[in-house]
Amino acid sequence: MARQRFDALRLVEERKPVNITPPSSKVSDYFGENTFGPSIMKEQLSSDIFNRLQNAIHRGERIDENVADAVATSLKAWAISKGVTHYTHWFQPLTGSTAEKHDAFFELSSDGLAIERFKGSALVRQEPDASSFPSGGLRQTFEARGYTAWDPTSPAFIIESGSGKTLCIPTIFVSYTGESLDNKAPLLKALEQVDKAATSVCQIFDRSIEKVQASLGCEQEFFLIDRALADARPDILLTGRTLFGRTPPKGQQLDDHYFGSIPSRVTRFLQELEIESYKLGIPIKTRHNEVAPSQFEVAPIFEEVNVANDHNVLLMDLMKKVASRHNFRVLFHEKPFQGMNGSGKHNNWSLITDKGRNLLQPSTKAKENLIFITFFINILKAVYDNADLLRASIASASNDFRLGANEAPPAIISAFIGTQLYDILTELEHNGDIKVKKGDNIYMKLGISKIPPILLDNTDRNRTSPFAFTGNKFEFRAVGSNSNNARAMTVLNTAVANQLDLFKKEVDKLIEQDEKKEVAIIDILRSYIPSVKKIIFEGNGYGDEWVKEAKRRGLSNLMDTPRALSVLKKPATSRLFKRMKIMTQAEVDARHEIRLQNYIMKMQIESRVMADLALNHIAPTAIRYQTMLIENVRGLKDIGLEDQTEETMITIQKVAKHLNQVKKLANDMTQERKRINNIENVEEKAIAYCDDVKEKYFEELRWHVDKLETMIDDEMWPLPKYRELLFLR
Known part of the structure; x- marks a missing residue:
């Protein structure tokens, strides 16, 4: 094992940056060239078909067979002209990754000749085998049938792999009986509901607004490790993280990596990533070093949420392929x-009208600020009422290790808005009853005109807040870097849509009672x-005082995934999703079971890998080193230098102490895992894995192994060390 480590280090020293040549010096020359987007559709389709397709995309109108056939014909011709040989329905099952089944663009004619064919029916729907995808009890294993259905709101795209090209058609994935088996279908429903609810509220102020679109800008953080070094770490290969490893003397404490000069190999990787992303219409705008060594971030321009999510999932897949070509x-x-x-995967979310107005953009005009404050307060109310559900939306085995750590938001859902906006809420709250006569300046009476101009950057940013207002958007910072955004965005948009619906009904009720519209709005907002x-917190979310204060306020602090997911069992959760037509009770229950099973499997794998490394790699190395020290002591005694053996004997004893603990903990953990595997109830099993395996053994076992790393001869240590993984270029 140590040999593999040093062979990997030699490979790293020989690495050379891969030269990258962009297709053009101007991104605009090739942006979206592998995407069947609006501009290409307009060229390929007749004006009638194009307009009907756009109506389907933007207004939700049904796509009939003629439109589907015309689109399929044009899509096939465009794809084949670019060298595509296969097509696939690209979907996002509840595994957490994407899935695809490739079919060739040909059929056999009656006389046995091969012809290129792609019908509208093949575009609109396919029937992949669904038996091996998680369903959470929605169907039996032998019930294999599932359907993928075309999502026209997300453009088709071409993926290049080696010398082959495949046309990918974004789709939803549902069971034979219609239940959603993916992350996209509930998201599309949530976006439709937030559009309807937000538009309805907007029309209180402006009747010309006919549509509101939720937008998303997703910052993607990640680490880049040399492939040879990663391959020499079974824990990285099998779990995605280091289960053991001593923090190096120099880590990130000098903050010298953050926004620093990007290493040349990484720069080439990012250049190729951007080129491939631009071809697919993924609008990456920003790249930079993050805080930790070998950590980086890319961020796109804002897009409609569904497209932004598809692009982020596609980007992650693209990053893996490009990284491999650069030996990362x-x-x-x-x-x-x-x-x-x-x-993390910071989700920057806002609402945009069809007139181009950002509803979370403050203004210097009193009337526009009332619109802003209306949406601002309603969103915060939605977060307060659904805090536990939002926490569940970002819960995962891997994100549990991050939330509440020294750089990530805590597991307590709170919002940061800044002192200026907090003062405005306080003013509205205590403004008292307002009586308005005809002809009065309504905004002056409301005190709205006294609100100072709210600047775009009206507040400093708070990195410790899970849900922070950052000038003209909310940043949901607690979303994990490995997650699918659709889960968090489904919950957020559903919660906001529900709250806006309730707000509109309350306002309408007061107006029916002859209350002036603006006064009714303020009265309702004031009551919220x-x-x-209770969820607004402006201080340090990492501090212990916030945990105590949050408890006093009655806020939940759900530190682990099994307990965070328990909100999915609550009747209020089912009522919310049912009322908003997002998911049925069965679909909610299925997701609860699937995510618990996923947690169990992740903890089971990590425990098994940890025990394997401890017993089959670390322990033998420690024994060899211990034997070497014993031989050294024996040799010193043989030549009469017994008085020189004291320090070595102490080291032998320390190694023996940690070695014994490593073997004992690994064996005890294995026995505990076997016991837990006999638990039938999935929730009880997940909690047992959390409490009796992860919490009881992971850190203690790691501590003893990491102690051995500091004691054993560097030439013998089998695993690449942190200083090698993180600092070698």
Whole structure:
């Protein structure tokens, strides 16, 4: 094993940056060239078909057979002209990754000749075998049938792999009986509901607004590790993180990596990643070093949420392929290195009208600020009412290692809004009753005109807040780097849509009672502020004082995934999803079971890998080193230098102490895992894996192994060390 480590180190020293040549010096020359987007559709389709397709995309109108056939014909011709030989329905099952089944663009005619054919029916729907995808009890294993259905709101794209090209058609994935088996279908429903609810509220102020679109900008953090070094670490290969590893003397404490000069090999990787992304219409705008050594971030321009999510999932897959060509391995695990910053996927979310107005953009105009404050307070109310559900949406075995650590938001869901906006809420809360006569300046009476101009950067940023207002958007920072955004975005948009619906009904009721519209709005908003303030926290979310204060406020602090997911069993959760037509009770229950099973399997794998490394790699190395020291002591005694053996004997004893603990803990953990595997109830089993395996053994076993790493001869240590993984270029 030590030989593999040093062979890997020699390979790293020989690495040379891969030369990258962009297709053009101007991104605009090739941006979206592998995407069947609006501009290409307009060229390929008749004006009638194009307009009908756009109506389906933007207004939700049904796509009939003629439109589907016309689109399929044009799509096939465009794809074949670019060298495509196969097509696939690209979907996002509940495994957490993407899935695809490739079919060739040909059929056999009656006389046995091969012809290129792609019908509208093949575009709209396919029937992949669904038996091996998780369903959470929605169907039996022998019930294999599932359907993928075309999502026209997300453009088809071409993936290049080696010398082959495949046309990918974004789709939803449902069971034979119609239940959603993916992350996309609930997201599309949530986006439709937030559009309807937000548009309805907007029309209180402006009747011309006909549509509101949720937008998302997703910052993606990740680590890049040399592939040879990663391959020499079974824990990285099998779990995505280092289960053992001593923090090096120099880590990130000098903050010299953050926004520093990007290493040349990494620069080439990022250049190729951007080129391939631009071809697929993924608008990457930013790249930079992150806080931890070998940690980086890329961020795109904002897009509609569904497209942004598809692009992020596609980007992660693309990053793995490009990284391989540059002899890197990309790590998306939220906490791959202990003692170093973890990685998030910061979801920057806002609402945009069809008139181009950002509803979360403050203004200097009183009327526009009332619209802003209306949406601002309603969103905060939605977060307060659904805090536990939002926490569940970002829960995972890997994100548990990050949340609450020294660089990530805590597991307590709170919001940061800044002192200026907090003062505005306080003013509205205590403004008292307002009586308005005809002809009065309504905004002056409301005190709205006294609100100072709210600047775009009206507040400093708070890195410790899970849900922070950052000037003209909310940043959901607690989402993990390895997750699918669709889960968090489904919950957030559903919660906001539900709250806007309730708000509109309350306002309409007061207006029916002859209350002036603006006064009704303020009265309702004022009633929300006391509860909204419970989740607002402007201080250090990492501090112990916040944990105590959150408990006093009645906020949940769900530190692990099994307990965080328990909210999915609550009747209020089912009522919310049912009322908003997002998921049925069966679909919610299925997701609860699937995610618990996923947690169990992740903890089971990590425990098994940890025991294997401890017993089959670390322990034998420690024994060899111990034997070497014993031989040294024996040799010293043989030549009469017994008085020189004291320090070595102490080292032998320390090695023996840690070695014995490593073997004992690994064996005890294995026995505990066997016991837990006999538990039939999935929730009880997940909690047992959390409490009786992860919490009881992981850290203690790691501590003893890491102690051995500091004691054993460097030439003998089998695993690449942190200083090698993180600092070698």
